[in-house]
Amino acid sequence: MLIAQISDCHVVADPDGVRYDVNPAAGLSGAITHLNGLSPRPDVVVLTGDLVEHGTAEEYAVLRDRLQALEIPFLLVRGNHDERDPLVDAFPDHPALGSGGRFVQYAVDHHPLRIVVADSTLPARHDGGFDDERAEWLDHTLAERPDHPTVVAWHHPPIDTGIWWMDAGGLNQGRDVMAEVIGRHPQVERVLCGHQHRSIQAAWAETMVSVCPSTAHQVGLDLLPENEPRFIAEPPACQLHFWHAGQLVTHTSLIGWPAQPQVLDSGQAWHEMLPDRRQRRPLRKG
Ligand SMILES: [Fe+2]
Ligand SMILES: [Fe+2]
Secondary structure, three states: OEEEEEOOOOEOOOOOOOEOOEOHHHHHHHHHHHHHOOOOOOOEEEEEOOOEOOOOHHHHHHHHHHHOOOOOOEEEEOOOOOOHHHHHHHOOOOHHHHOOOOOOOEEEOOOOOEEEEOOOEOOOOOOEEOOHHHHHHHHHHHHOOOOOOEEEEOOOOOOOOOOHHHHHOOEEEOHHHHHHHHHOOOOEEEEEEOOOOOOEEEEEOOEEEEEOOOOOOEEOOOOOOOOOOOEEOOOOEEEEEEEEOOEEEEEEEEOOOOOOOOOOOOOOOHHHHHHHHHHOOOOOOO
8 A cells, every 4th residue: 555645735825826935736736746647656645734824715725626636535634724614614525524523533444554634733823732532532543443554644743853943833732642642552553744844754652753745835954943943945745655565664755856767777687586575574563
């Protein structure tokens, strides 16, 4: 199974609108073209929040219009820039979006990897958090299928990345409770997040957190606490989570990068190595 992840599209109502030197709608369309052209084609695309900029119906109409070009089923996650009601209203063909009451939280059970979407947003806040109600929902939901490999997706990464101003606006409530919840469920292969507008990975709560870059503007990689917040015009990218031989491997795929692959010409008969490689099986955590 191949899960593609894109994040932080920040679509605005004006399809020609520009923020931080990037047109978000064009960035999303570029990502869609990239995803549609991947081989093998992903089974599903997970969009990990900040789908639009202001959470308005007009913005979700642009988002929906652009996503119609995506030829792969997709799942939507709520970010701090998203508003629950207009998001749910814009996608009536995604009934799971509205199934979690005032939160956007649901589980998808028809893939080899189960996908559980949680809601890390706080009302009118840039930073995120989980209360007991959402932690209990996730604990209960994960307990339903303890033997099924699972990916959990929510917007705010539960880690400090060293980029001070994004950490200040990170997951500031319920982090320890969520670590206990995730730690109780060893079938969780990955926690997929966005919000940081960079590719970041870290071990956390007996699993791994993987953060996806934005399809629009990226956050500058700056680990110095004295510097001011800044964005940077780095290439957008998606994450490809490849479920293979009992292990989930995450690749970063740059979007719009024009390089063409060149066949390695070393005289090695590569096909003769295939049987040995297929016999190898990576270790799984217990
Ligand atoms: Fe964002
Ligand atoms: Fe965010």
